[in-house]
Amino acid sequence: MKEYGRKMLELTGISKSYRRGKLRVPVLQEITLNVREGEFVTLIGPSGSGKSTLFRLIGGVERPDEGQIAVDGKVVTGKRGLISYMPQQAALFPWLSVADNISSALATSGTSKKEAKEQALEWLHRIYLGGVAKEYPHVLSGGMQQRVSFLRALLMRRDVMCLDEPFAALDALTRADMQRWLLELWESDRRSVLFVTHSIEEALMLSDRIYVLSPAPATILQEITVPFERPRRADVWMEPAFAELKREVLNLLEKGDISRV
Amino acid sequence: MGNKALRSFLIPIATLIGFIAVWQISCIVFEMDPWILPDPRTIALRMAEDSALLWKHFLSTLKLALMGVGLGLAVGIIVAIVLHSVSFLRTALSPLLVLSQNVPIIALGPLLMIWFDFGLMPKLILLIIVCFFPIALSMLIGLGQAEPQLREYLGMIGATRWERMKRLEFPASLPYLFSGLKITATYAVSSAVVAEWLGASKGIGYYLVLKFKGYDTSAVFGAIVCIVTLSLLLYGAAALLERLVIRWRPRTSDDWAGESS
Ligand SMILES: Nc1ncnc2c1ncn2[C@@H]1O[C@H](COP(=O)(O)OP(=O)(O)O)[C@@H](O)[C@H]1O
Ligand SMILES: [Mg+2]
Numbered sequence: 001m002k003e004y005g006r007k008m009l010e011l012t013g014i015s016k017s018y019r020r021g022k023l024r025v026p027v028l029q030e031i032t033l034n035v036r037e038g039e040f041v042t043l044i045g046p047s048g049s050g051k052s053t054l055f056r057l058i059g060g061v062e063r064p065d066e067g068q069i070a071v072d073g074k075v076v077t078g079k080r081g082l083i084s085y086m087p088q089q090a091a092l093f094p095w096l097s098v099a100d101n102i103s104s105a106l107a108t109s110g111t112s113k114k115e116a117k118e119q120a121l122e123w124l125h126r127i128y129l130g131g132v133a134k135e136y137p138h139v140l141s142g143g144m145q146q147r148v149s150f151l152r153a154l155l156m157r158r159d160v161m162c163l164d165e166p167f168a169a170l171d172a173l174t175r176a177d178m179q180r181w182l183l184e185l186w187e188s189d190r191r192s193v194l195f196v197t198h199s200i201e202e203a204l205m206l207s208d209r210i211y212v213l214s215p216a217p218a219t220i221l222q223e224i225t226v227p228f229e230r231p232r233r234a235d236v237w238m239e240p241a242f243a244e245l246k247r248e249v250l251n252l253l254e255k256g257d258i259s260r261v
Numbered sequence: 262m263g264n265k266a267l268r269s270f271l272i273p274i275a276t277l278i279g280f281i282a283v284w285q286i287s288c289i290v291f292e293m294d295p296w297i298l299p300d301p302r303t304i305a306l307r308m309a310e311d312s313a314l315l316w317k318h319f320l321s322t323l324k325l326a327l328m329g330v331g332l333g334l335a336v337g338i339i340v341a342i343v344l345h346s347v348s349f350l351r352t353a354l355s356p357l358l359v360l361s362q363n364v365p366i367i368a369l370g371p372l373l374m375i376w377f378d379f380g381l382m383p384k385l386i387l388l389i390i391v392c393f394f395p396i397a398l399s400m401l402i403g404l405g406q407a408e409p410q411l412r413e414y415l416g417m418i419g420a421t422r423w424e425r426m427k428r429l430e431f432p433a434s435l436p437y438l439f440s441g442l443k444i445t446a447t448y449a450v451s452s453a454v455v456a457e458w459l460g461a462s463k464g465i466g467y468y469l470v471l472k473f474k475g476y477d478t479s480a481v482f483g484a485i486v487c488i489v490t491l492s493l494l495l496y497g498a499a500a501l502l503e504r505l506v507i508r509w510r511p512r513t514s515d516d517w518a519g520e521s522s
Binding site: 036055056059060061075080081082083084085086089091093094095096104105108109136137158 | 290364413414416417418419420424429432435461507508509510511
């Protein structure tokens with residue numbers, strides 16, 4: 001197994017609750033986790049457990065009630081502009097061409113305009129989307145839009161990439177296709193990734209480590225290290241260890257559910 | 262142009278021709294007194310007779326209306342952006358904004374002439390007051406309508422307020438801006454005519470007063486034809502501009518005539 005370097009993202013004791021009328025509804029409780037340099041870490045948990053909320057805290061859009069967030073060793077709780085982000089819906093700007101969608105995001109992260117344009121075009125060609133670089137996003141299929149959205153996140157000069165259920169809205173075939181595509185692209189340029197999903201197979205296919213979350217208020221039930229080697233084989237799901245891990249995570253998630261009823 | 266586009270063009274024309282024919286025939290059948298309701302042929306002849314003069318006044322009104330729309334557009338956009346960005350000003354100034362539309366221009370015109378003399382100035386101010394409002398109001402709505410997912414995305418990657426305005430809110434408000442501009446374009450000509458009516462030495466409004474005082478009914482109708490033509494011209498220009506600027510949307514049948522391609 002590869003040894004990982006320093007912690008690029010570190011959350012310590014993060015708690016967050018929302019006010020609903022007079023009630024305080026806790027969403028996150030004492031979340032502690034980290035992502036090391038070049039590591040692919042997945043958060044898995046039932047929907048509504050607070051995964052997107054955690055991302056909003058990391059992005060600095062909201063502040064945690066307790067705990068702190070550090071990026072590359074520096075405490076940056078509540079600070080914006082340190083991560084790149086890929087949401088569930090591609091969130092491409094309909095009035096910008098595919099290439100401009102990417103280059104304008106790069107400009108936000110401090111790349112010069114000219115360089116951003118060149119980089120966007122070069123990479124679009126590399127992922128075989130050079131032909132649609134000048135088109136508006138609405139001509140692209142859902143899967144193609146997600147590829148553009150991923151590329152946009154990948155190219156931003158940021159320490160951590162946060163991907164929030166990027167494939168949840170895609171059909172099963174496109175989804176499997178996208179997973180392999182993302183894996184290949186990511187393995188050629190290892191960035192620190194925090195990935196959210198509620199698909200166990202997806203988590204096992206892609207990640208180095210998995211944090212399993214309980215239903216809301218979310219706590220970390222367990223941390224699992226995924227033992228399969230990199231570059232990961234497409235048929236890794238056929239290994240017995242894969243099925244075993246899958247069962248383990250499934251059990252955890254079910255137990256979490258039952259303990260709340 | 263498809264069959265449908267052709268039809269949406271031909272049917273209104275046919276309606277118009279039918280209307281004029283019915284008018285002409287009724288005037289002949291009921292032996293209308295031309296002082297009360299001249300027939301289309303008489304009006305056309307009268308216009309031909311006065312064509313050189315009419316053309317001069319036509320251009321003068323067109324120029325005034327265009328200046329009014331242009332300045333109204335600029336003021337409308339600035340007002341919308343400022344009110345959108347500073348919520349205090351929005352609260353403080355909205356009553357004043359509505360008030361500006363409550364004073365009838367027939368009352369406002371003479372006041373402005375008392376304050377600013379009889380030149381171009383009072384007419385322009387009057388036109389700006391009429392023209393900026395639909396634009397400011399619809400754009401203000403549009404600025405707040407930007408898609409929440411895109412807003413969230415920009416927040417997560419740490420875009421500045423300026424970037425949010427430039428990349429999201431302003432482009433998202435453009436379709437609204439153009440709805441406002443089309444309303445403005447429709448009103449601008451009649452407001453310009455009223456302004457000229459109140460005090461001018463040229464323009465269709467001036468011509469109208471002159472002919473009205475001389476009981477030259479067919480010339481008054483000729484002036485009305487000019488006003489309608491000018492209004493349609495301005496509306497058409499606004500609609501064309503909209504098509505040129507907003508190219509990212511797949512064409513929809515949002516035009517009042519239900520055009521499609
Ligand atoms: N702004 C908010 N105000 C109140 N409650 C919220 C807010 N945002 C999220 N929540 C609640 O927090 C919980 C977790 O939401 P979310 O983070 O979107 O879950 P997940 O992404 O895991 O599906 C949900 O119950 C949701 O209703
Ligand atoms: Mg979510």
